[in-house]
Amino acid sequence: AQSVTQLGSHVSVSEGALVLLKCNYSSSVPPYLFWYVQYPNQGLQLLLKYTSAATLVKGINGFEAEFKKSETSFHLTKPSAHMSDAAEYFCAVSDQGDYKLSFGAGTTVTVRA
Amino acid sequence: GAVVSQHPSRVICKSGTSVKIECRSLDFQATTMFWYRQFPKQSLMLMATSNEGSKATYEQGVEKDKFLINHASLTLSTLTVTSAHPEDSSFYICSARDPRGRGNEQFFGPGTRLTVL
Numbered sequence: 001a002q003s004v005t006q007l008g009s010h011v012s013v014s015e016g017a018l019v020l021l022k023c024n025y026s027s028s029v030p031p032y033l034f035w036y037v038q039y040p041n042q043g044l045q046l047l048l049k050y051t052s053a054a055t056l057v058k059g060i061n062g063f064e065a066e067f068k069k070s071e072t073s074f075h076l077t078k079p080s081a082h083m084s085d086a087a088e089y090f091c092a093v094s095d096q097g098d099y100k101l102s103f104g105a106g107t108t109v110t111v112r113a
Numbered sequence: 114g115a116v117v118s119q120h121p122s123r124v125i126c127k128s129g130t131s132v133k134i135e136c137r138s139l140d141f142q143a144t145t146m147f148w149y150r151q152f153p154k155q156s157l158m159l160m161a162t163s164n165e166g167s168k169a170t171y172e173q174g175v176e177k178d179k180f181l182i183n184h185a186s187l188t189l190s191t192l193t194v195t196s197a198h199p200e201d202s203s204f205y206i207c208s209a210r211d212p213r214g215r216g217n218e219q220f221f222g223p224g225t226r227l228t229v230l
Contacts, residue, residue: 101219
């Protein structure tokens with residue numbers, strides 16, 4: 001079964017600063033990879049996904065992630081943080097032959113004015 | 114994009130009662146739906162995979178008789194928490210897979226906050 005590790009349970013950035021959230025997966029075969037965002041008491045919204053196409057994936061709200069097979073990583077970045085980016089972020093992985101998603105522990109992002 | 118709804122969004126019940134939560138795919142037919150449980154400040158834990166017209170597949174450690182799942186149509190799956198107790202209080206989230214999509218993407222409902230008194 002796939003597993004995913006998110007480094008850092010909490011990230012604090014200043015408004016306008018770079019946001020970097022780290023995600024590593026365990027698999028010898030490139031899986032499907034996802035980043036989701038969750039606001040308090042809400043469901044999950046997809047930010048972006050990697051499905052074996054371009055390794056640099058652009059998502060909504062200015063986020064992007066790069067798939068690096070050699071590092072088994074799929075880190076999420078945003079060049080300039082906005083106050084509205086404060087939320088919980090989850091990295092998820094899925095085998096290509098299995099519809100289940102395995103989620104990381106999540107990273108809480110706070111944005112300082 | 115694909116939309117998934119959940120009802121109710123919040124429910125408070127007495128210990129020993131049963132609670133039903135509905136999950137609907139609004140603009141697509143979902144042959145597969147998933148039910149998750151999320152405790153405060155924690156990640157999502159997959160409880161079961163719901164397949165239309167067949168029995169749900171439960172994850173290890175999830176009580177089948179406690180959490181009844183029915184996927185009677187291509188747009189509706191229900192989770193019934195039977196004889197609920199305070200330890201069942203949690204945030205329950207459903208998701209649905211759009212078979213038209215690529216890459217196993219799941220679309221999530223807004224969640225249901227269950228509080229058992």
